[in-house]
Amino acid sequence: MVRLSSLKENEVAQILGISKESRGESRRRLLDLGFVKGTKISIDLISPMHNPTAYLVKGTSIALRKDQASKILIKKDTAYGK
Amino acid sequence: MENKVSSACDTCSQYNAKGLKKLGLNTENIDFVVALAGNPNTGKSTVFNALTGLRQHTGNWPGKTVARAEGAFEYNNQKFKLVDLPGTYSLLSTSQDEEVARNFILFGKPDVTVIVVDASRLERNLNLVLQILEITDKAVLCLNLMDEAKRNNIKINERTLAKDLGIPVVATSARYHEGIPDLIQTINEVATGKIICKPHRIKNVPKNIEDAVKKLSAEIKQQFPSIPNSRWIAFRLLEGDTHIIDALKTGEFV
Numbered sequence: 001m002v003r004l005s006s007l008k009e010n011e012v013a014q015i016l017g018i019s020k021e022s023r024g025e026s027r028r029r030l031l032d033l034g035f036v037k038g039t040k041i042s043i044d045l046i047s048p049m050h051n052p053t054a055y056l057v058k059g060t061s062i063a064l065r066k067d068q069a070s071k072i073l074i075k076k077d078t079a080y081g082k
Numbered sequence: 083m084e085n086k087v088s089s090a091c092d093t094c095s096q097y098n099a100k101g102l103k104k105l106g107l108n109t110e111n112i113d114f115v116v117a118l119a120g121n122p123n124t125g126k127s128t129v130f131n132a133l134t135g136l137r138q139h140t141g142n143w144p145g146k147t148v149a150r151a152e153g154a155f156e157y158n159n160q161k162f163k164l165v166d167l168p169g170t171y172s173l174l175s176t177s178q179d180e181e182v183a184r185n186f187i188l189f190g191k192p193d194v195t196v197i198v199v200d201a202s203r204l205e206r207n208l209n210l211v212l213q214i215l216e217i218t219d220k221a222v223l224c225l226n227l228m229d230e231a232k233r234n235n236i237k238i239n240e241r242t243l244a245k246d247l248g249i250p251v252v253a254t255s256a257r258y259h260e261g262i263p264d265l266i267q268t269i270n271e272v273a274t275g276k277i278i279c280k281p282h283r284i285k286n287v288p289k290n291i292e293d294a295v296k297k298l299s300a301e302i303k304q305q306f307p308s309i310p311n312s313r314w315i316a317f318r319l320l321e322g323d324t325h326i327i328d329a330l331k332t333g334e335f336v
Contacts, residue, residue, distance in 0.1 A: 025175055028172070028174050028175040029172075029175040032171040032172035032174065032175050032209060033171060034206045034209075057206075058203060058205055058206040059202065059203040059205075059206065060203060060206060
């Protein structure tokens with residue numbers, strides 16, 4: 001289990017859940033944006049400082065700051081790596 | 083001149099061209115209020131323009147004052163006011179612009195809520211759909227961007243979807259005006275009660291929560307008799323949602 005912030009370009013991962021560090025409104029927001037358990041995720045666009053980074057999730061590109069991405073727990077999927 | 087039927091469209095209930103009048107900005111003497119809700123970028127404004135004949139351009143980027151757009155159309159001598167709302171991902175967590183949409187869906191008492199979804203990204207759209215179905219009895223699902231879905235070889239079983247959600251489903255490509263007559267007809271039938279919706283609701287709420295919600299909901303109703311969706315508010319109060327608590331204190335919803 002690693003954090004979404006450690007995902008590299010061209011890697012594919014599966015979301016395991018949102019860390020307990022993220023609670024209340026910020027947690028709800030991430031869930032509403034589609035960061036839910038079992039969803040496939042990859043990097044869509046990277047900004048110069050890697051912050052924010054846009055992730056491809058459920059067919060839409062969503063940009064997250066590093067501190068938000070670090071709250072999302074993933075399992076890197078080697079079988080799907082391109 | 084004799085009165086000949088010039089095409090099948092004239093007599094077809096699906097597209098009663100004579101019965102349909104785009105009223106543009108004229109929103110006087112309205113019979114029904116219809117809200118257009120949905121995720122961002124699903125074509126709500128395109129549907130709005132197709133129905134009203136307006137050329138509303140609504141953008142929602144943070145910081146823009148998001149006023150809702152209003153227009154009207156007339157169908158079979160009944161006037162419908164259409165309210166175009168900013169896109170929202172959820173009724174629960176809201177940024178400032180999304181609050182306009184949420185408050186109208188919850189407390190604006192629309193007669194029909196048309197939920198516009200992106201057919202090519204249906205799964206992520208269903209989050210909002212299910213939330214809206216919790217709080218309204220009259221809704222229509224507008225499966226928009228069907229052209230894009232077709233291009234991506236996505237097939238949707240509309241009948242099963244309608245059955246599972248308990249509301250009518252209309253496939254459209256608003257950009258090409260496809261499915262719009264069908265949408266108008268369906269809105270009309272839901273508004274007038276010809277179609278009765280049985281929206282999907284969450285069942286099996288644990289007993290202790292259900293009891294607390296019922297008790298709280300009854301008290302809210304007693305305090306604010308005119309408030310719709312007291313059950314929804316009760317859930318938010320139990321969650322400790324500070325926005326809702328503040329809004330209730332200031333009487334914003336009444």
